[in-house]
Amino acid sequence: MYILVAPDKFRGSLEASEVCQSISDGIHLAYPDAEIVNIPLADGGEGTTRILTERSNGKFVTAIVRDPLGRYIEAEYGISGDGATAFIEMAAASGLNLLKPFEQNPLLTSTIGTGELIVHAIEAGVEEIILGIGGSATTDAGIGMAYALGYEFFDENNEALAPIGGNLSRIKLISSEKVYHRLKPIRFTVACDVTNPLYGESGAAYVYGPQKGASKTMVSQLDQGLQNIAAVAAETFGYDVSEKPGTGAAGGLGAGVLWFLNAELREGVGIVMERCDIENHVKKADLVITGEGKVDEQTLSGKVVKGLADLCQKYQVPLAVVCGTLMITSTETKGAGITYAVSVLNRPMTLTQAEDEAYSLVRDATFQLVRLFFHSGQK
Template structure:
């Protein structure tokens, strides 16, 4: 009996990894009804990670009202994996850029406080292990908002607590750790982080990521000075260098907060996800692996989900089919990195809007898979084409 492992990322803006996996599965079943199909929806630590890992581990989704990036209340969701003790949190759920209207984007004011509230809620629900997906934040506060929600107190020269947001970084002169959440020391954090930027400086959080969050050039300089000041305070008070950790500048400095205050391990997002879903174990005995994402291009070869899947399959000499809405000439490099063949699912001239319509994408995934396995069946049975 044929075994096929389906491990695709979402086609962002179009179809989720769960829905895409269903479409591919249906395409296979029409040709091989008895096939054993294993589906492991994927993400690379960014958008869709909670959904994918909850599905893959038979976990549950939790909703919580928290402070949004502008301090207003927002409904955020996180996941608790099937083991009942591991929480998966995308920081963008609480402080993401889409939560801030274009006209109100100001990284001096936005806060990560809601991220800390999600962590605290998960702790109260019994979680002691955390998987955090960085990326997509509207903030540049070095994670002080998250830490404030967890009981860390940052004080000014008058021994008063500073406010929220990056504008408060300049005011911090000392820290009080006496009220930190008591159970935080029992927790371990693994952080999906695929950038290596330091906290401040020309390649830091403010200069590299500030503009997309609404920061003008004069504001970027102000943000950068705040990050540097905070890093110097932390180094003096705790002896911890939060600036030079690779990834410290991710998500407006949340990388620095996680590594410096919560002893988190920052690592490749896709590698972290592959480990959680036991990808290599589930791959054993597979005749084919199917992976993919919305667009296969040069960025895919830089460490995105399909590459991680393909490299594992290559290790076990399993053929890999990659499906995408779009492919270009840069995609050819994937053939040297574990992808046996790749295909676009767009089967007729259409606009991008049409191609991204969820129903169209679902049907295109199903029909493309169907046609590929019809060809496979003909080759296997010796039918002359």
């Protein structure tokens, strides 16, 4: 039997590679002769860089860049084994996790460090950059990133502006005269797992601003700024992207990568699965086992489980899901193309207990599902 094990991480307890090992242990307990292929996955967010770098037999590189408030820090990204592709998570330089709660203020934060990581990667000789844009501390529409690449922003008096969220409403001119000369040939693919437009009630400021420390007044100011930069950018570049799904991601960086990088926005899980050649493994599998910490309605729209479910349906391969918390109904499970879904929790326990025992819980739940699967004749 050929079993593909392809889970996401269990946030707070197990990395995706550890989930793979735990599931594999459970399979071998139930079916010692099984042929197992382990492929850790991610949805384009946290952990994606590590998975793609390791999958390509690549290396990790450290660069000195600026954090969201302009302080110099060390940030890591990956380069593929052949040296052609860089894997960057914007959160490594511009993430909310880099700030203390009292420091969070999207009027003052910037994606400049993300741009510096891009420059560093280009200087290393890459031809393509895959950029994940989750977990940002910013609502600057990517002007900080652009500034690091040589773009300049001016107000109505032709005075240069610092590339922070609070200055979005003051921008009247975008200059590309000093843009980094090696930028244009680089191919950019951006992992984007939200569909929000740039501004408005469903946009970057109103939906995500409060999570980054924005008050109601600040949210309104930021939204006006996003509307302004959209208008100036549309005039500068000749097209309006503000209504395009995903442009509101990462505080408007989704729009910024279209303006300043000529990037392609793609669903993160699709990028990862393509890079890991998942489809060919699914084709050959007798069973696919995946999992993540919580399976809920959000899981069924763009996460690892949904991506695998679609492929398994295409090739009529059964899909089993192990998770910490199972929050979808049997009808939703069936409708998503999931053959079997189970929570690993085998008794009442606290979150701390569940995290501490995650490895054995996943192993034991896998043992039970594999025994059920192979003894039920579903081969």
